[in-house]
Amino acid sequence: MKIYYDQNWIYVVTLFCSAYLFKQAFVIPGSALLNILGGALFGITVALPLCCFLTCVGATCSYLISKFFCKELIKRKWPGNVNYLQIKVNENKNRLLYFLLFLRLFPMTPNWLINLVSPIVGIPLHLFTISVFIGLIPYNFLCVQAGSMLSSFSSLDDIFTYKTFMQLFIMALVALGPTLFLKGRVK
Numbered sequence: 001m002k003i004y005y006d007q008n009w010i011y012v013v014t015l016f017c018s019a020y021l022f023k024q025a026f027v028i029p030g031s032a033l034l035n036i037l038g039g040a041l042f043g044i045t046v047a048l049p050l051c052c053f054l055t056c057v058g059a060t061c062s063y064l065i066s067k068f069f070c071k072e073l074i075k076r077k078w079p080g081n082v083n084y085l086q087i088k089v090n091e092n093k094n095r096l097l098y099f100l101l102f103l104r105l106f107p108m109t110p111n112w113l114i115n116l117v118s119p120i121v122g123i124p125l126h127l128f129t130i131s132v133f134i135g136l137i138p139y140n141f142l143c144v145q146a147g148s149m150l151s152s153f154s155s156l157d158d159i160f161t162y163k164t165f166m167q168l169f170i171m172a173l174v175a176l177g178p179t180l181f182l183k184g185r186v187k
Contacts, residue, residue: 005041012041016034016037016038016041017050017054019034020034020038020051020054020055020058021054021057021058021061022058023058024054024055024057024058024059024061024062025058025061025062025065026062026065027062027112027115027116029112031055031111031139031143032143034051035047035051035139035140035143035144035147036143036144036146036147036150037147038050038051038143038144038147039143039144039145039146039147039148039149039150039151040147040148040150040151041147041151043148043151044141044144044145044148047144047147047148048137048140048141048144051140051143051144052133052136052137052140053133055132055133055136055140056129056132056133056136059111059115059128059129059132060125060128060129060132062112062115062116063115063116063118063119063125063128064119064125066115066116066117066118066119066120067119067120070116071119071120074116074117074120075120078113078116078117081109081113081117082117082120082121085109085114085117085118085121086120086121086122089121089122089123096123096124096127097127097130097131100114100123100127100128100130100131100135101131101134101135103131103135104131104132104134104135104136105135105138111136115132
């Protein structure tokens with residue numbers, strides 16, 4: 001894989017970016033897998049900013065597709081979600097950016113649904129974009145880190161080390177942190 005990447009890096013980057021943007025824009029599951037692949041291919045220092053940028057651009061494309069082509073379909077398909085998010089946006093109008101960041105950092109509502117419903121409930125594009133970029137940095141980091149770790153393994157013996165176990169354990173705790181935090185607060 002490394003030899004092919006070194007010889008054809010422009011094709012690899014172009015294919016990766018195209019697949020990522022297509023997946024994000026059309027709400028296709030698989031962000032974690034593409035972030036892991038990015039970490040494995042490019043390493044953390046390149047993959048993290050690249051994945052954050054692609055997540056932001058792809059989610060913005062999804063927002064715009066929803067706004068201009070799918071409003072009525074989304075209202076018909078998910079009326080409860082649209083109404084609920086509309087109420088929450090109205091309640092948090094004075095601190096909308098912080099509310100959107102909270103939704104991204106503590107994903108009680110799936111990100112794809114937030115992407116689709118946001119233009120319908122009146123979330124401005126600039127606040128939406130900022131919240132996607134900043135709010136998904138921790139998630140992207142965890143996935144890219146996992147991919148980078150996986151690419152460094154040369155055999156199965158590398159997986160079963162104390163250091164690897166501790167890294168994976170800490171990553172799992174960080175990933176579960178929002179869920180455990182909310183479980184204690186929401187009843």
